[in-house]
Amino acid sequence: MKYVSTRGAQNLGGFCDVLLLGLAPDGGLAMPGRIPTFGPEQIEALRGLSYPELAYAVMRPFIDDIPETDLKRLLNDTYRAEVFGHPDIAPLTALGDSGLYLLELSNGPSLAFKDMAMQFLGQVFEYVLERRGEHLNILGATSGDTGSAAEYAMLGKARVNVFMLSPHGRMSAFQQAQMFSLREPNIFNIAVEGVFDDCQDLVKAVNADAGFKERYEIGAVNSINWARVLAQAVYYFKGYFALGLPAGAEADFCVPSGNFGNVFAGYLARSMGLPIGQLVVASNENDVLHEFFTTGTYHVRPAARVAVTSSPSMDIGKASNFERYLYLITGASLGTVSGAQTLAWWQDVGEGRPVNLAGTPHWDAVRASRFVAGRSTHADRLNTIREVDAEFGRLIDPHTADGVFVARPHRRSGVPMVCLETALPIKFEDTVREAVGRSPERPTKFGGIEALERQFTVMDNDVEALKAFVAGRLDDRRRDAQG
Ligand SMILES: Cc1ncc(COP(=O)(O)O)c(C=O)c1O
Numbered sequence: 001m002k003y004v005s006t007r008g009a010q011n012l013g014g015f016c017d018v019l020l021l022g023l024a025p026d027g028g029l030a031m032p033g034r035i036p037t038f039g040p041e042q043i044e045a046l047r048g049l050s051y052p053e054l055a056y057a058v059m060r061p062f063i064d065d066i067p068e069t070d071l072k073r074l075l076n077d078t079y080r081a082e083v084f085g086h087p088d089i090a091p092l093t094a095l096g097d098s099g100l101y102l103l104e105l106s107n108g109p110s111l112a113f114k115d116m117a118m119q120f121l122g123q124v125f126e127y128v129l130e131r132r133g134e135h136l137n138i139l140g141a142t143s144g145d146t147g148s149a150a151e152y153a154m155l156g157k158a159r160v161n162v163f164m165l166s167p168h169g170r171m172s173a174f175q176q177a178q179m180f181s182l183r184e185p186n187i188f189n190i191a192v193e194g195v196f197d198d199c200q201d202l203v204k205a206v207n208a209d210a211g212f213k214e215r216y217e218i219g220a221v222n223s224i225n226w227a228r229v230l231a232q233a234v235y236y237f238k239g240y241f242a243l244g245l246p247a248g249a250e251a252d253f254c255v256p257s258g259n260f261g262n263v264f265a266g267y268l269a270r271s272m273g274l275p276i277g278q279l280v281v282a283s284n285e286n287d288v289l290h291e292f293f294t295t296g297t298y299h300v301r302p303a304a305r306v307a308v309t310s311s312p313s314m315d316i317g318k319a320s321n322f323e324r325y326l327y328l329i330t331g332a333s334l335g336t337v338s339g340a341q342t343l344a345w346w347q348d349v350g351e352g353r354p355v356n357l358a359g360t361p362h363w364d365a366v367r368a369s370r371f372v373a374g375r376s377t378h379a380d381r382l383n384t385i386r387e388v389d390a391e392f393g394r395l396i397d398p399h400t401a402d403g404v405f406v407a408r409p410h411r412r413s414g415v416p417m418v419c420l421e422t423a424l425p426i427k428f429e430d431t432v433r434e435a436v437g438r439s440p441e442r443p444t445k446f447g448g449i450e451a452l453e454r455q456f457t458v459m460d461n462d463v464e465a466l467k468a469f470v471a472g473r474l475d476d477r478r479r480d481a482q483g
């Protein structure tokens with residue numbers, strides 16, 4: 001499989017190349033040259049597979065540069081009950097007979113859905129780097145969950161260093177403690193004076209300096225990295241089959257959204273042939289995606305207009321993977337995917353101008369893609385946490401609550417609605433306590449984590465300062481390694 005960029009560059013190489021590449025040299029995101037599809041009988045043949053078997057079946061068509069036995073071993077090593085706390089890896093739970101289901105994605109090491117793909121990245125990075133005799137320095141941005149998932153996945157990996165940018169003071173106390181209490185020589189936490197979008201822009205700006213990127217072997221662990229999105233597509237298949245529907249029957253999925261990686265993975269699963277009906281995009285008060293799907297205008301929010309909310313991991317005003325979606329939409333509307341069109345749109349996005357598709361053939365393609373959207377407020381998520389607890393005896397986190405709240409009005413009679421559980425409630429203890437008056441269950445290994453000493457560097461939103469920091473730490477690491 002050959003990969004291309006959403007902005008037009010061709011020949012980015014194969015899966016292992018784009019795994020290490022992260023952002024494409026033209027600033028775009030890697031995409032497969034075509035999306036492999038399964039026919040209805042092939043879809044049915046996937047029913048009943050274990051999680052690692054399913055992961056192999058879904059991911060293999062995109063990965064032809066890792067031998068079959070090695071890929072199977074990597075997936076078996078990744079998707080284990082001991083790591084994900086359940087033999088099903090991503091169990092599905094019905095919320096009574098409401099027609100709503102929770103797909104549990106947050107039982108991994110960092111208690112958020114990011115572990116589902118990040119644990120695989122940890123395995124496959126190590127495998128590819130060893131084979132090539134290379135090292136990788138990951139530059140990442142987090143609003144709270146990608147950071148800890150990446151750091152836990154990369155702990156002790158000899159060929160990988162992690163530089164993780166987070167918005168200073170904006171993550172929950174638990175999220176900050178998870179990341180900043182780590183004391184590992186290959187992990188560097190940087191708290192940026194800004195919002196998540198500033199962190200993500202810094203990551204993209206460093207990657208735009210080709211000389212720096214090559215010299216310091218810079219890679220990505222955000223959903224910029226195609227491997228993240230691909231590994232996330234697997235659990236849509238898992239959730240769908242767990243419903244036990246007759247062959248070909250549709251299920252809808254509702255996805256709490258910010259950077260648009262998770263719901264894009266659902267779109268990928270649907271594009272491969274999985275009978276997903278609606279994809280419901282749930283936003284919080286930062287409702288740029290809701291605005292697009294209801295008006296046709298994509299208008300990113302400047303940092304000053306990104307609200308601080310009680311579902312902080314979704315406090316995002318510029319959704320990175322939206323670029324992948326619009327790239328595929330041009331394929332549907334123009335008959336051929338056009339990096340040139342995405343490039344033109346992203347020049348507008350980069351300069352803060354809106355992209356308005358209403359009234360164009362692209363908008364018809366958007367409507368045909370069956371995305372619908374909704375948004376939720378602090379009061380909505382508190383009420384939803386309370387109601388789900390009272391009605392179904394199930395405590396959910398504020399992001400999952402955004403999903404359940406938005407899912408309800410989009411329910412179709414006779415069609416199950418799967419809501420993705422994107423984090424465990426303990427990560428957002430204050431909000432959950434505000435909703436139900438008690439603290440959520442805390443896994444023993446995280447007892448008292450907020451009291452641990454923290455280590456992180458506060459930095460201005462300044463790309464040159466960031467490059468100097470990364471270069472300095474890596475030069476120190478090289479000197480230490482040489483003794
Ligand atoms: C708990 C939680 N829910 C939802 C989201 C939104 O997911 P995405 O950025 O893939 O849209 C995030 C962050 O990505 C998150 O950490």
Ligand SMILES: N[C@@H](CCOP(=O)(O)O)C(=O)O
Nearest residue numbers: 142143144145146222223261
């Ligand atoms: N909500 C995320 C933001 C980054 O998303 P990613 O999927 O691009 O890594 C976070 O928790 O960090």
